[in-house]
Ligand SMILES: O=c1ccn([C@@H]2O[C@H](COP(=O)(O)OP(=O)(O)O[C@H]3O[C@H](CO)[C@@H](O)[C@H](O)[C@H]3O)[C@@H](O)[C@H]2O)c(=O)[nH]1
């Protein structure tokens with residue numbers, strides 16, 4: 001029988017090029033380390049400590065580089081054949097799908113944006129009675145409930161419109177933002193009508209949010225509004241489950257009489273004295289709520305900003321799960337994260353292209369992609385902890401059979417009882433069952449555990465991206481997001497879930513290494529910080545730390561540095577980035593390492609020592625001026641201080657070092673400082689935007705004066721400390 005999906009090796013000739021580059025770079029790294037180890041200065045006065053530090057840093061980089069090869073070595077691409085699925089499965093036989101959307105914060109995740117996501121998920125090209133959409137609101141807000149109620153009404157226009165004209169994308173916000181007229185002029189009238197309805201709805205939602213009030217006359221429209229009586233707030237409220245559209249109800253139809261997907265609002269109980277486990281807690285509550293309402297065998301989960309950009313995504317995913325040969329082994333189908341708001345030159349290094357097109361496929365080749373928490377289809381049973389056995393048969397008809405036994409009110413009541421604060425006490429939820437608790441990267445560890453129970457995962461990256469989200473747009477947001485990620489992955493690495501221990505014997509060594517690439521993001525901060533500070537200080541203080549130009553040992557240094565960078569630039573260009581974007585990415589690479597990862601490392605250690613508790617800072621999905629301003633003020637300015645200090649220090653060292661070399665009358669090449677000048681010079685060039693922010697810019701992008709001042713103090717301090 002023909003397979004429902006194909007697996008292709010990615011790359012062809014570029015794969016051989018990659019491997020050639022990797023092998024020669026490895027040889028170079030060995031030579032570099034050899035030089036370091038055999039040329040340690042004999043006497044302490046000559047900078048032996050600084051030298052040994054360089055040795056340690058380079059050992060680390062070498063080790064880390066070897067680890068990263070695990071997911072670079074054999075990237076693969078999957079292709080799903082929807083036509084074969086259609087030929088084998090008539091619409092009636094397709095399984096039901098439960099779709100989970102998580103939102104948490106009215107301010108950084110405006111309900112109107114969340115509704116665009118919800119609407120996009122209701123309009124898959126799929127039998128309409130089969131998807132069931134659940135919105136989890138960790139903000140527990142009547143405004144979000146109101147927005148969902150509005151969306152449920154608008155869906156009656158939006159669904160038939162999407163299907164009739166097969167439009168893409170099906171997020172009304174994204175669709176109407178794409179152009180100011182329909183592609184087919186003859187549909188202008190209907191197009192304008194639907195657009196008008198959408199805009200009016202958005203306006204009503206936004207103004208309700210702004211005034212923090214739902215008009216009294218609206219509240220009478222649905223019994224759900226009565227849940228919000230006085231004295232309830234986002235941190236302290238009863239469990240709320242409201243079915244806004246019951247797909248099993250014959251009366252719930254769109255304007256053309258077609259069935260609508262089920263739509264459910266969920267706000268699990270919150271009490272100040274109980275820990276709610278952030279998004280992982282929300283996911284587990286949704287798993288239980290959905291089990292009594294629709295109980296579909298497939299679960300798709302997305303973040304509230306990640307709208308469906310490709311209405312075929314469910315059918316695509318099913319090609320993997322229903323494949324006769326491999327399907328019974330596949331636990332989840334992960335899609336890469338794409339952003340629709342990234343500026344062309346990737347100023348904050350957030351373009352996910354290389355990550356999505358190289359690393360995730362590489363992870364797939366190493367044994368199966370990790371679960372990244374969004375854009376992922378799971379099999380319910382497996383997410384709930386089932387171990388792999390060859391004889392297990394999925395019940396694909398689950399959730400389809402006939403009518404519910406309980407009335408809708410009774411069902412809601414039952415669902416509510418599953419989302420109380422105490423429901424999970426003394427159970428395996430958050431541990432053996434559902435999404436795991438206790439780590440800021442709950443998703444990664446949940447995926448790892450699934451793979452360790454014997455299941456496979458695949459990465460699907462269709463030509464038309466399946467999902468689109470909102471990426472961070474400011475430096476502060478970027479730093480914060482990467483802090484959470486690096487910290488989350490590092491704390492996993494240091495826990496009993498360390499891929500090398502937990503995965504030992506159940507997943508391949510290559511796969512364990514691939515997990516460690518992210519797990520060891522955070523500790524990269526220390527050698528990087530060392531590398532951007534000490535050689536430059538050495539330049540100023542007359543301590544040579546690299547081979548002289550005339551020494552043959554300089555060759556591997558130059559080879560490794562040049563080839564690595566040329567290759568990474570080539571790779572970026574290959575995946576649709578600009579050279580400028582790549583350069584900006586390199587700057588952000590450095591900045592992330594000396595800020596986010598450093599903080600990630602420190603916080604992980606603090607947590608290990610029991611000095612602090614886990615948090616989850618939700619990233620804002622709006623770039624409203626006020627909004628991001630307020631947000632940025634909240635972020636630790638100390639991170640800016642590090643960036644400014646490093647930039648300034650390198651400038652001072654470069655100027656001072658060059659002056660010294662020039663006035664001493666020595667030739668630069670024979671001075672023994674050539675590579676240090678180059679390194680320091682490159683750091684200065686890459687930091688130009690930082691100097692601009694400190695001294696030239698007067699707009700919002702400028703560094704606060706206090707930051708400049710403090711960093712000047714730190715530079716003076718660094719200069720006065722002797723190097724050994
Ligand atoms: O207490 C919480 C906190 C967050 N969220 C939701 O979790 C999602 C992700 O949060 P966001 O702030 O957007 O984080 P990102 O860094 O963009 O998220 C990435 O990283 C997270 C792990 O750090 C994963 O959970 C996400 O799926 C992944 O997209 C959002 O929909 C939030 O509404 C909750 O439901 N409850």
Ligand SMILES: [Mn+2]
Pocket residue numbers: 303305469470619
């Ligand atoms: Mn997000």
